[in-house]
Amino acid sequence: MISWLAPEFRLPVIAGLIVFVAAVATTQIALWIGNRVGDRQMESVGQVYLDGLVANVGGLLTEGDLEEVERRFARAFVEQLGIREKVLLVLDDKGDILLRVGDLSYLSDMALAVPAGGTRVDEAAGIAWVARSASNVPGIRLVAALDVSQTLDARRRLRLGVVLIDLLIAALCGVAAYVALHRLARPINRLMLHLSSAEGQPETIPDAAIAQADPRSAALLVAYNRMAESVREREALAAQLAEREQAAALGRLTATIAHEVRNPLGGMATSVSTLKRFGEDATVRREAIGLLERGIETIDSIVTSTLNLFRPEEERRLSREDFEDLRHLVRPAAVKGGVTLDWRIDLPGEVSLGAVAVRQVLLNLLLNACAATPPNGTVTLEARIDGTSLICTVSDEGSGLEPDNSQHLSGLTSGPASKRLGLDVIVGLLGSLDGSASVKSDSETGTTIRVMIPLESAA
Template sequence: MTPATDDPPPASRPRPVLPPGLRLPAAAGLLVFAVAVGTTQIALQATNREADRQLQQLGRVYLDGLAASVRTGLEAGDPDYVAGRFGRAFGEQHGVAERALFAFDPAGRLLARHGDPLLPEPDRALLEREGWRMDPVGGVAWAARSVEGASGSAGRIVAALDIGPILAARERLSWTIIVMDLLLAALFALLAWFVLHRLGRPLRLLVRELSEGASRPPARLPDALINAVDPRTAHVLGAYNRMADGVRERERLAAELADREQAAALGQLAANVAHEVRNPLAGLATAVSTLRRFGDRPGEREEALAFLERGINALERIVSRTLSLYRPEQDHPLTRADLDDLRHLARPAAERQGVTLAFGLDLPEGHLGTGAGGVRQVLLNLLLNACAATPRGGVVGLQARIVEGDLLCEITDEGPGLDPAAAERLSGGGAPPETGSRRLGLGVVVGLLGDLDARASVAARPGGGTAIRLVIPLDRSRAA
């Protein structure tokens, strides 16, 4: 059975992919990567648009020179003259190469053409206005211009420019920029992650210590770490260290005070018992001496035995009276806070043994019923015994809830198991086990259970260890 905790995480809450200390560096790295890639893509699109505009300007400049060369032929309607000028233009290809040249008369009829015969004629929409159109698939840029003569429009010329090499070079450049951009963006994203991860290390340690404070005492952060951070962060970490020191000192003082109170109580109990028992023991010793010396005389023997019997009865009354003094007659009602206090009372022993306490208290607020003193004493003794029996790194658990008017408590440990004689005694049968501990033993726990009208059962856990189950009536009159 797994011990319950006070505040289990909600089952519906999704578990984060990254721990809290890595979320900020990861988010910053992704942001740097996205910004770097996005800005580069925007710049690349702007560059491509500017390159298209400059290419269009280049086509217009080319047509300006070609228009001056063929104007005379267009005005005269001479196709041979125009074709000859087109041929000379093809012979001077040192920049952007032409795929084909077209000349149209003012009516829109083809007058002359030169170049690639497989290239189709340009569409009439391009002829109706001065225009520019790019065909990236075919690698052709269509440039059109009207030619003005002395008496008006002399015709129109259209050039099919070969821009395939330019587009191929631009594509290679774009891919080079994209690859370099991705590499640089990833590099700077990793750099941002590394820097923030390093800067956030003190806060990650602080968050980890605070989050684990419910299962163990807070631990001090290294002084070297505090000295290596900025003053504001150092102030926060120093405040945490002072808090951790205060908690540890308070727990140490509480444990020391508890030990002193226990030692004082044991000392007072021993002194009272010794004082009350000394006189009856002297008389018993005298009776024993009489029996040794005059045991063969019936009268002396009977008188000595009667004295021994009276002395033993006196000792029994002294012991009963002493126990009644250390059992409080008046007690306040039991509350959930009384069981919460057990966590703090058992924590010093748990820390010394290196075990973890896991409490699951499903109890309402307010008075629960029966007196708190006996219940607290029983549970505290069983928790201390469980801590002593559990190996280092194990878990000692306490679960409590109310079932049909009874307080149901279960103490679990991961030890080697309770001795059979002790388990039988705790369950209600058998003699009390022998013990050499100065603490209140199992016999006292059994006596307190009897005063509370409680029932106990002991069972071995499947994974190892012991589970002690207590049923304590909250209404003593109902139990009677």
């Protein structure tokens, strides 16, 4: 019913309505009880009146002297103090009228139907019909029509006044309840607004708003501000760590590329020196030129692989060539550490995944594996399609991954990882791919990291 109201107004409005309805309902119940009490009092007054009347004419009724009874009834109409009669009747056991005195225009079926000891009120006429049996004359019943119009009018005026005052007081109480509850709930509403609308870094609540809150709510808002500041500090620290890790990873890659380029450059420099000294010999010249061509091809392959990694074409799909590029990029680190590379690629021509993020994840893992593997060890890369996911496994023969780093890479913890490994970069890239990693590490057999990335067509 009030769903169209803003959430911060719903509870105060409901509370105000409850107070209003409760105040009106209790007043109406009190009025109903008061009316019932008034009816019983009216009935008692009528019976007392008839008691006096029976005491006055009871003997005459026993003697059957209805004329004297009529005269005494007529005298009662003359002496009207307090209770005013309109009609007096004497009925037999069959309900027939034996005697009637007064204004007969008030006579109605209600007069004949009222039982002995009972009361019937005709509010339209302002008449209360009361009846009593004559105890000393069996079957005889006295009925009186008493004028209660003033009492009924006073009751109506009282009811109207009470209802109006009740509505006014109930409305004031409802408004007061709304204002009080809305004021008390204002800090909570502000807190809920900050919690529900926070995107990225949470915003703190202004000090002016905290100063307006009650002590307990103010303490809650202060605690929220401390939490928000802590979150912002952690996010800033995480961003700094990620930047440092990316810079470290880029530095390692730069060193790897420099080492890879230096090898063919050394051979090319030797070829140039040979040409200068023995260029007249056709055989020497042919061998030197061949060495220069192979060196240029090697450098071109390295440059192409690097450009594909950091400046890829838009929406380029992952392919087997990307894994060959990874072999070229990792080979210098492997050669430097005396590590053998074992590539086991079982993929179709293209995979429905963007190449850039996948290459960056695998490059970081492979460089870490080469660094962890002792000389004469082997680093293995396996890649295959399993259902709707790309499964890549990187294995080394090192001393195992530290438990904290293993849990961080698997997504079991969010604490800081080793800066050397660049694990935050890997975890962030896997998150962007909706991928996951599992780690199996042993100090004797090495570490195996299994990466699962859902294909875009199945996402």
